[in-house]
Amino acid sequence: xxxxxxxxxxxxxxxxxxxxxxxxxxxxxxxxxxxxxxxxxxxxxxxxxxxxxxxxxxxxxxxxxxxxxxxxxxxxxxxxxxxxxxxxxxxxxxxxxxxxxxxxxxxxxxxxxxxxxxxxxxxxxxxxxxxxxxxxxxxxxxxxxxxxxxxxxxxxxxxxxxxxxxxxxxxxxxxxxxxxxxxxxxxxxxxxxxxxxxxxxxxxxxxxxxxxxxxxxx
Numbered sequence: 001x002x003x004x005x006x007x008x009x010x011x012x013x014x015x016x017x018x019x020x021x022x023x024x025x026x027x028x029x030x031x032x033x034x035x036x037x038x039x040x041x042x043x044x045x046x047x048x049x050x051x052x053x054x055x056x057x058x059x060x061x062x063x064x065x066x067x068x069x070x071x072x073x074x075x076x077x078x079x080x081x082x083x084x085x086x087x088x089x090x091x092x093x094x095x096x097x098x099x100x101x102x103x104x105x106x107x108x109x110x111x112x113x114x115x116x117x118x119x120x121x122x123x124x125x126x127x128x129x130x131x132x133x134x135x136x137x138x139x140x141x142x143x144x145x146x147x148x149x150x151x152x153x154x155x156x157x158x159x160x161x162x163x164x165x166x167x168x169x170x171x172x173x174x175x176x177x178x179x180x181x182x183x184x185x186x187x188x189x190x191x192x193x194x195x196x197x198x199x200x201x202x203x204x205x206x207x208x209x210x211x212x213x214x215x216x217x218x
Contacts, residue, residue, distance in 0.1 A: 008087075009054065012035075017040035019039070019040055019085055022111055026041070027108065046208075049207070053204065057202065058202070062166055063083065067089070068091050068093070070095070070137070071083065071095065071141075072154060080108070083139075093116045095120050096117070096118075096120075099119065105117050118131065132158055136163045139167075142170075148169065148187040155196055162218060163218045164215065164218075167214045168212075169212045169213070170211055172210050191216055
C-alpha cells in the first residue's frame with residue numbers, strides 16, 4: 001500500500017484506499033485490505049465523485065488541515081464515509097433532504113461519530129447554519145437545476161474566508177437543451193458572482209459522463 005500526494009489517501013495498483021476508521025466494517029460493499037496491520041477501505045471512483053476527481057488529476061487535497069466540513073447532498077454516505085476516514089478528528093456536517101436516503105446516513109453516523117447528519121434542504125442554509133457554523137471545506141453533490149446558486153449561497157453564509165469548496169456539477173440536471181460547455185461556463189460565472197474564485201475545472205469522464213468538478217476558493 002503506497003501513499004499518494006493526497007494526504008490520507010493510499011494506492012495499490014490503480015485502486016485508491018483510505019484507512020478504515022471502523023476496522024472490520026464496510027459501508028457500501030467495498031473491499032477491505034490489510035497491510036502492515038492497518039486496514040484500508042477501497043475507494044470506488046464509480047461510486048464516489050471525490051475519488052473520481054482525484055484520479056482525474058486533482059492537484060490538491062482540499063480537506064488537509066480542515067476541522068469543519070459541510071457536505072451537501074450526502075445521500076447514503078458513500079463519499080462521506082471516506083471523508084470520515086480522512087478526517088477522524090473533524091466535524092463533518094452531512095446534509096440530505098430525502099428521508100429515504102437519510103435513514104442509512106443516520107445509521108452510518110451512529111457508527112462514525114465525526115459525521116453529523118442533518119435532514120434539510122440545501123437551498124435553505126438558514127435552517128441549519130446555526131448548527132453548522134463556519135466551515136473550511138464545502139462539498140456539494142446534488143442534482144438540481146439551481147445547484148450552482150445553492151453552492152454559492154452556502155459558501156457565502158458558511159464557508160470561511162480562504163476556505164475551499166468542491167462542487168460536482170451535474171450538467172444535465174441544469175438543462176438538457178444547452179451544450180455542456182455552456183452550462184459549465186454559466187456555473188462558473190454564477191460562482192464568480194458569488195465571490196468565489198474558480199481554481200480548476202475537471203470533467204469526471206470515464207467515471208461519470210455527466211459531472212464536472214469545480215474547485216473554488218472563498
